[in-house]
Amino acid sequence: MMSAVRTIEDLDLDAIRAQFPILQREVHPGVPLVYLDSAATSQKPQRVIDSLSHFLETHNANIHRGIHVLAEEATQEYEAARSKVARLLGAASASEIVFTRNATEAINLVVATWGRAHLRPGDRVLLTEMEHHANLVPWYMLADEIGFSLDFVPVTDDGQLDQGAYQRLLEKQPKMVAFSQMSNVLGTINPVEEMTRRAHDAGALVLVDAAQSVPHMPVDVVALDVDFLAFSGHKMCGPTGIGALYARRDLLESMPPYMGGGEMIKRVGLGTFVPNDVPHKFEAGTPAIAEAVALGEAVDFLSEIGLDRVFAHDQAMISYAMERLEEVPGVRMLGPNPSQRGGVAAFTFDGLHPHDVAQILDGRGIAVRAGHHCAMPLHERYKIPATTRASFYLYSTPGEVDALIEGLYQVKETFG
């Protein structure tokens, strides 16, 4: 049976878990949920769920246009959420935050606007082998169209970016370096500040895919000095359908618009238009207003707890998880040691297919991810078709790791 919930790294796990209604449910009769798939999407606390319905019940209107009380309230709430995101990231101004559907759309926005305006045949863009497909395919698509070249920073056997190779690839003078702050498979936390400094020295701009980092650790765009940073709300206790792009104001000003439509324009004539000011220039059409407001609530929730404490908890969880996983014969962990990673544990198990592992775990109420986690090149790098991945968040408990380990022993017994 699952051991009692413990308090680690200062987080009162009972109190935190009590705020997440879904964690109270059973997934099969008498079988409680053990949710170890937060890297795919996080669960939502009651106050975020309430924030969504509260907005729809009391303030709902379209934003930026109507001259009535509801429209003003809705606009205020939406823009307040933007300011919360800006504060969370340490951005100089809320106008540097563009709301998008998710990190994927934020990256696509940069590729389609900055990329199309600045990349020419013969140019280079530097990516890495550990990227999620969201930070690969948009670049591939534009490279096919324009004819610029792509390079990839290789990953070492222990799951780090090869910094020597990075330096050599920078000598090819890429115009853009795009990499993740934290790998969604290896858990590796990349040295963003150092890599950005070196990229800037080489004359490149930097885009950081922060989908796995912003929800789990303090991220300060000014300290990191990055040019673009993308993340999703749904991995940080917010709803789906809302994410954001941070971009330096001067870059946003100089970039052409993304989608055309309402809100992104100042004026439209027959055959002409003048784009709106930033960030509105990049937010065509009615956005996910209630979701943005609820993301603001999620930012408050995480900020009140403290992302440094969330990160400390993740690290305590991954240390414990790796210690326990390594006890299980046949388990092979991917990625670096716990001090260099976040709360993601991907592993192979005895040659068994991860679908079989995940399915048996599901029978015990344990939700893990099985597959390539949208990082096929990384799996090819390690010559494995797929992995099983357990991932942790502020509501994860050591008892849930114990349940995972017991589940893996059952997998072994079933296929033994």
Added chain:
Amino acid sequence: MDDLYREQIIDRYKNPRMRGKLDPHDYSYQDDNPLCGDRIRVDLRLAEDGRVSEAAFSGEGCAISQASADLLTEAVVGKSLDEIKALDKQDVLDLLGIELGPVRLKCALLSLKVIKAGVYGVDELEEDLA
């Protein structure tokens, strides 16, 4: 719990009866499901009456995909090509003896897709499985 892993499926996965390759063969086809990494090849030999005289499968993947390939390869021995073309999703589920959700259904049906593609041509196949 774990109804998917009935004894038969585990047994077929661990001790397949039909695993191997046939060389020469009359029909051979291979396909994969890149999303999960399942890969299956099926080889068929026909007797003079046009019925399958020998069959074998090879590949790798989850227990459902491999057990399904083993059962289906065994089941097509003695069948005519028209009878193979008439096989459908339910036949595979009947062989496996389980119900499957949409995600795992793809694993179970990969071998059917491969066998039918081998005897049928891929274009018509998409229509048939739709």
